[in-house]
Amino acid sequence: MASNKKVTTARELLTAIHQIQPASKPLPGYEDKVVSRFPLGVCMDECYSNLYIGDIGAAKDKAYLQKVGITHVLNTAQGNKFATVDTDEEYYKDAGIKYLGMRLLDVPTANISQFFTAGANFIEDALSSGGKVLVHCFMGISRSATIACAFLMLKRDMCALEALTTLRKNRAIFPNEGFLRQLSELDNDLRSQRE
Secondary structure: OOOOOOOOOHHHHHHHHHHOOOOOOOOOOOOOOOOOHHHHOOOEEEEEOOEEEEOHHHHHOHHHHHHHOOOEEEEOOEOOOOOOEOOOHHHHHOOOOEEEEOOOOOOOOOOHHHHHHHHHHHHHHHHHOOOOEEEEOOOOOOHHHHHHHHHHHHHOOOOHHHHHHHHHOOOOOOOOHHHHHHHHHHHHHHHHHHO
16 A cells, blocks of 8 residues: 655755745845945855854854854864865854864765754754854855754754755755755654654
8 A cells, every 4th residue: 555645855855945046135244234245255144043054254254253143153064174164162262152063075975964963952052042053064055054954853843845945045055965865864754753
């Protein structure tokens, strides 16, 4: 007998991403001015209440993070290789920012799902304490977006499609195909647990 259970696929998530045009918004902290992100070298967007996704420029600019009120930084690209960000807990110590690092490359074969729970817990701790969290990778498109999506799924009971839509409406995120597959697997697991 065939099952009528809905199964989320990576292709479905990819199609949804392509159909959503992100909003054009001012850079956080500069809402009252017309400021281009490029001369500042910072690219960051609030994608959910007090949850920001950004790039290496935002992550390394401690003065900017303090201006915006960031209290927690989650680096999903920790390291000193190409397309990684070489920050750690010590880097943010003088700014009073709490830190969590994950060593991940932005390749479809990377096991990002091993970090879903730790990332979701870190973000939840930040938000529940009244903080603001920056989740970043090198460009703020794939690794960071995937961890932020997992947070919305695990802690805000969103399905993968709803979580990706929430983020994509606020930033031009684009998780790689392998990460979308892992999000679809998480979605299917969560759905079966909730039934």
